[in-house]
Amino acid sequence: xxxxxxxxxxxxxxxxxxxxxxxxxxxxxxxxxxxxxxxxxxxxxxxxxxxxxxxxxxxxxxxxxxxxxxxxxxxxxxxxxxxxxxxxxxxxxxxxxxxxxxxxxxxxxxxxxxxxxxxxxxxxxxxxxxxxxxxxxxxxxxxxxxxxxxxxxxxxxxxxxxxxxxxxxxxxxxxxxxxxxxxxxxxxxxxxxxxxxxxxxxxxxxxxxxxxxxxxxxxxxxxxxxxxxxxxxxxxxxxxxxxxxxxxxxxxxxxxxxxxxxxxxxxxxxxxxxxxxxxxxxxxxxxxxxxxxxxxxxxxxxxxxxxxxxxxxxxxxxxxxxxxxxxxxxxxxxxxxxxxxxxxxxxxxxxxxxxxxxxxxxxxxxxxxxxxxxxxxxxxxxxxxxxxxxxxxxxxxxxxxxxxxxxxxxxxxxxxxxxxxxxxxxx
Amino acid sequence: xxxxxxxxxxxxxxxxxxxxxxxxxxxxxxxxxxxxxxxxxxxxxxxxxxxxxxxxxxxxxxxxxxxxxxxxxxxxxxxxxxxxxxxxxxxxxxxxxxxxxxxxxxxxxxxxxxxxxxxxxxxxxxxxxxxxxxxxxxxxxxxxxxxxxxxxxxxxxxxxxxxxxxxxxxxxxxxxxxxxxxxxxxxxxxxxxxxxxxxxxxxxxxxxxxxxxxxxxxxxxxxxxxxxxxxxxxxxxxxxxxxxxxxxxxxxxxxxxxxxxxxxxxxxxxxxxxxxxxxxxxxxxxxxxxxxxxxxxxxxxxxxxxxxxx
Ligand SMILES: [Zn+2]
Numbered sequence: 001x002x003x004x005x006x007x008x009x010x011x012x013x014x015x016x017x018x019x020x021x022x023x024x025x026x027x028x029x030x031x032x033x034x035x036x037x038x039x040x041x042x043x044x045x046x047x048x049x050x051x052x053x054x055x056x057x058x059x060x061x062x063x064x065x066x067x068x069x070x071x072x073x074x075x076x077x078x079x080x081x082x083x084x085x086x087x088x089x090x091x092x093x094x095x096x097x098x099x100x101x102x103x104x105x106x107x108x109x110x111x112x113x114x115x116x117x118x119x120x121x122x123x124x125x126x127x128x129x130x131x132x133x134x135x136x137x138x139x140x141x142x143x144x145x146x147x148x149x150x151x152x153x154x155x156x157x158x159x160x161x162x163x164x165x166x167x168x169x170x171x172x173x174x175x176x177x178x179x180x181x182x183x184x185x186x187x188x189x190x191x192x193x194x195x196x197x198x199x200x201x202x203x204x205x206x207x208x209x210x211x212x213x214x215x216x217x218x219x220x221x222x223x224x225x226x227x228x229x230x231x232x233x234x235x236x237x238x239x240x241x242x243x244x245x246x247x248x249x250x251x252x253x254x255x256x257x258x259x260x261x262x263x264x265x266x267x268x269x270x271x272x273x274x275x276x277x278x279x280x281x282x283x284x285x286x287x288x289x290x291x292x293x294x295x296x297x298x299x300x301x302x303x304x305x306x307x308x309x310x311x312x313x314x315x316x317x318x319x320x321x322x323x324x325x326x327x328x329x330x331x332x333x334x335x336x337x338x339x340x341x342x343x344x345x346x347x348x349x350x351x352x353x354x355x356x357x358x359x360x361x362x363x364x365x366x367x368x369x370x371x372x373x374x375x376x377x378x379x380x381x382x383x384x385x386x387x388x389x390x391x392x393x394x395x396x397x398x399x400x401x402x403x404x405x406x407x408x409x410x411x412x413x414x415x416x417x418x419x420x421x422x423x424x425x426x427x
Numbered sequence: 428x429x430x431x432x433x434x435x436x437x438x439x440x441x442x443x444x445x446x447x448x449x450x451x452x453x454x455x456x457x458x459x460x461x462x463x464x465x466x467x468x469x470x471x472x473x474x475x476x477x478x479x480x481x482x483x484x485x486x487x488x489x490x491x492x493x494x495x496x497x498x499x500x501x502x503x504x505x506x507x508x509x510x511x512x513x514x515x516x517x518x519x520x521x522x523x524x525x526x527x528x529x530x531x532x533x534x535x536x537x538x539x540x541x542x543x544x545x546x547x548x549x550x551x552x553x554x555x556x557x558x559x560x561x562x563x564x565x566x567x568x569x570x571x572x573x574x575x576x577x578x579x580x581x582x583x584x585x586x587x588x589x590x591x592x593x594x595x596x597x598x599x600x601x602x603x604x605x606x607x608x609x610x611x612x613x614x615x616x617x618x619x620x621x622x623x624x625x626x627x628x629x630x631x632x633x634x635x636x637x638x639x640x641x642x643x644x645x646x647x648x649x650x651x652x653x654x655x656x657x658x659x660x661x662x663x664x665x666x667x668x669x670x671x672x673x674x675x676x677x678x679x680x681x682x683x684x685x686x687x688x689x690x691x692x693x694x695x696x697x698x699x700x701x702x703x704x705x706x707x708x709x710x711x712x713x714x715x716x717x718x719x720x721x722x723x724x725x726x727x728x729x730x731x732x733x734x735x736x737x
Contacts, residue, residue, distance in 0.1 A: 188535075191625055192625065192626060193625065193626025193629055194626075195625070196595075196624030196625050196626045196627070196630075197601070197624075197626075197630075198535060198536065198559060199535035199536075199556070199557050199558035199559030199560070199598060199601060200535050200536070200557075200558075200559075201558075202625060268539070268543065269535075269536030269539055269540050310512070313514050314512065314513055314514070314540075315513050315532065315534035315536060315537040315540050316534060316535065316536045316537075316540065317533070317534035317535065317536075317557065318513075318534060
């Protein structure tokens with residue numbers, strides 16, 4: 001079946017007609033030049049981007065299917081304009097073996113909605129003691145290239161060094177959740193004047209930066225690839241900047257929530273704002289925005305972390321860490337970066353699709369929009385203003401921190417392997 | 428005042444009004460029949476997620492002297508085991524028909540969460556939440572200070588109060604800093620740097636690492652309890668060193684103004700932050716604090732519950 005995207009602003013630039021067929025972009029012509037197609041989408045004033053790629057998604061399956069399943073997470077991904085997600089390893093059982101990653105990969109394929117690429121655990125059971133069988137996961141059907149103990153930090157310096165060295169054999173990357181454990185014992189929020197008045201144990205910036213600094217040095221030592229998950233502090237930005245100046249092979253992601261929200265939201269103790277790493281000071285938020293604009297931070301990754309109601313409807317200290325992200329990530333980036341500062345839709349394509357696909361070594365995603373490219377695409381209404389209604393989410397969870405907030409710009413259609421997997425107002 | 432989960436719930440005039448009412452309530456405590464019919468037929472629940480015999484019996488006595496029905500609910504749970512669910516518990520109390528819930532909880536913010544939730548309609552009184560606040564303790568401290576040091580004024584202007592010890596983890600200190608400010612007293616927090624919160628420079632008070640340098644200036648000193656679990660967590664090298672620098676003994680007491688007062692929220696570690704001699708001295712008002720606690724809590728219950736008579 002052929003699909004015509006008529007008068008679409010490619011990367012937010014000149015309008016074109018784009019014909020999709022057989023999972024590929026077969027023709028790109030001036031508006032009005034293509035007339036025949038089985039289905040036509042009028043895309044006037046819409047922006048076309050390559051399908052978004054998330055490097056950091058918690059799909060909860062296997063183990064916590066009450067919070068999210070691979071299918072419900074995939075649906076949420078299509079709503080957010082995503083055509084690929086990387087499923088984090090902290091499931092139950094942990095994705096630390098070829099068997100589990102193949103299971104997750106297979107369930108992802110079954111959805112036919114997005115590519116689900118499992119992230120493999122760095123260490124057995126995420127325990128930080130013994131390397132998981134990284135090569136077996138890399139060689140499996142899932143073709144794992146990103147390894148992470150996310151949720152936990154690989155704290156042992158020797159284990160981290162060995163992991164970085166070992167994955168060089170198959171062009172892997174270690175994605176580090178940078179959190180020094182002793183400095184963050186029982187931590188509940190950003191350490192600051194506010195944490196002092198709220199009486200919540202603080203999570204100081206240095207607990208992230210100390211690990212980032214060490215890992216950059218280890219990465220340089222063994223000449224491997226390092227990726228920093230959810231960078232959250234201005235000190236991390238400085239470390240990344242220096243590492244990149246020295247051509248050390250380190251990349252970093254920032255979450256939508258760390259780009260938008262600061263620690264002030266913790267006032268009132270609503271656990272929907274409880275997340276790890278925590279919401280930081282406004283100075284950090286601004287530094288992260290600038291770092292993304294300057295390319296010091298490479299990508300936006302959601303850290304989509306679904307939790308059932310009972311894990312969030314509690315006193316702050318008892319609540320789970322994490323917030324939803326897939327469905328609203330693009331709207332946050334559009335609002336904060338495109339409408340908020342000088343950030344083009346080409347930049348959005350870079351940080352939400354091209355770079356993530358490159359880091360994950362998934363060349364079938366993040367391709368330039370051109371004839372012959374895979375038809376993994378995201379259609380955006382750049383100007384529409386709307387108020388977030390968490391109740392309409394297709395995720396199984398409702399821990400959406402953006403409830404009631406006003407955003408400008410959102411995905412209106414998603415195309416995966418040439419098929420419409422989401423169309424606003426459609427089904 | 429709809430709830431009392433923080434001193435920030437109070438205006439200056441409301442705080443003064445609570446102290447004034449507490450004074451009338453104190454007169455009830457002096458009578459042979461220590462009972463008023465004010466809250467007859469109202470139900471006050473003491474909801475304790477953390478053990479505190481002193482605070483619990485003080486609230487129980489306060490509610491009973493106002494003729495309220497008192498139910499005490501000891502809920503299990505800790506930061507380690509989630510245990511009793513706050514929402515379920517609240518809904519149970521709502522079904523029972525609680526008019527006020529006095530909540531003591533190990534988690535900072537639990538009282539505010541309960542007050543702001545739609546789980547329960549009762550008035551919420553914070554009897555200590557984690558390391559956040561303990562507003563009735565601050566009110567009883569202010570009442571004690573006013574009775575002894577400023578009986579002819581409404582607020583505490585002109586007084587300088589030192590708070591000594593583990594400020595970092597102290598809900599008593601947080602509530603006291605807010606209330607002393609509200610009542611125009613000066614306040615100085617005294618502790619080793621490890622036990623002062625981040626951002627203390629921007630709190631509305633002074634701070635010092637040196638108790639001895641402050642003594643001559645103070646009208647009263649509040650000694651905070653040093654919790655056992657801090658003693659092995661590198662906040663200070665040894666209990667002996669702590670005690671040497673921050674313990675209140677007779678020598679230090681003699682450097683204070685003759686009419687100055689010694690307060691302690693209890694329970695005390697005698698010999699650690701305070702010597703037995705000081706605790707039992709004429710300047711110690713530690714036992715008055717306990718008595719005043721009942722009057723102040725009667726006053727708080729009265730102000731919260733009598734406005735909307737059943
Ligand atoms: Zn993480």
